Amino acid sequence: xxxxxxxxxxxxxxxxxxxGQSFTIDYTPVELSSYxxxxxxxxxxxxxxxxxxxxxxxKKLYNQLGIPRRRIALLIKKKYHLTxxxxxxxxxxxxxxxxxxxxxxxxxxxxxxxxxxxxxxFFQVFKSAYTISPSEYRKKYTRYGS
Numbered sequence: 001x002x003x004x005x006x007x008x009x010x011x012x013x014x015x016x017x018x019x020g021q022s023f024t025i026d027y028t029p030v031e032l033s034s035y036x037x038x039x040x041x042x043x044x045x046x047x048x049x050x051x052x053x054x055x056x057x058x059k060k061l062y063n064q065l066g067i068p069r070r071r072i073a074l075l076i077k078k079k080y081h082l083t084x085x086x087x088x089x090x091x092x093x094x095x096x097x098x099x100x101x102x103x104x105x106x107x108x109x110x111x112x113x114x115x116x117x118x119x120x121x122f123f124q125v126f127k128s129a130y131t132i133s134p135s136e137y138r139k140k141y142t143r144y145g146s
Contacts, residue, residue: 039067040075051091054115058084092116093129100138107134 033041042065050056058069067075076087092114099110111122111134126134 036075036078039065039071040079043067043072043075044079047088047091051088051095052113052115054112054117056088056115089125089129093126096122096126096134097130097137100134101142107138110134 043061046061046065047056053060058072061067061072062069073084076082076084080087082090096110096114099105099114100107103110105113107122108119111119114122116122116125123133126137130137132140
């Protein structure tokens with residue numbers, strides 16, 4: 001009879017657990033960003049603050065941020081589908097287009113201020129991206145072109 005009583009108690013205990021007597025606990029979940037997200041944010045923030053630096057390179061980013069060179073290239077490729085150089089030039093060209101529209105500053109001066117190594121390289125990259133030269137762009141889109 002002792003064995004039967006134990007058996008009945010065990011069975012009742014199991015039924016209580018299985019009957020859905022559950023409870024919830026309210027808590028605030030921990031928010032963690034992935035290392036990839038953190039590295040990407042740091043990388044992009046640094047580039048956006050320093051894109052006018054003519055010496056900005058993957059090597060310099062590695063030295064400043066400690067993110068390995070290959071990882072830098074992969075992070076930019078993953079997020080923007082561009083190489084580092086293409087990404088940097090896109091930022092610089094976007095700002096160049098704005099400056100050409102909004103100011104009457106000399107085109108060579110704009111190129112050098114934005115970190116291009118030379119005016120001729122700037123002209124080449126600009127024309128490749130916009131299909132017209134910087135001076136033609138200025139004439140077409142601003143009052144400073146006259």
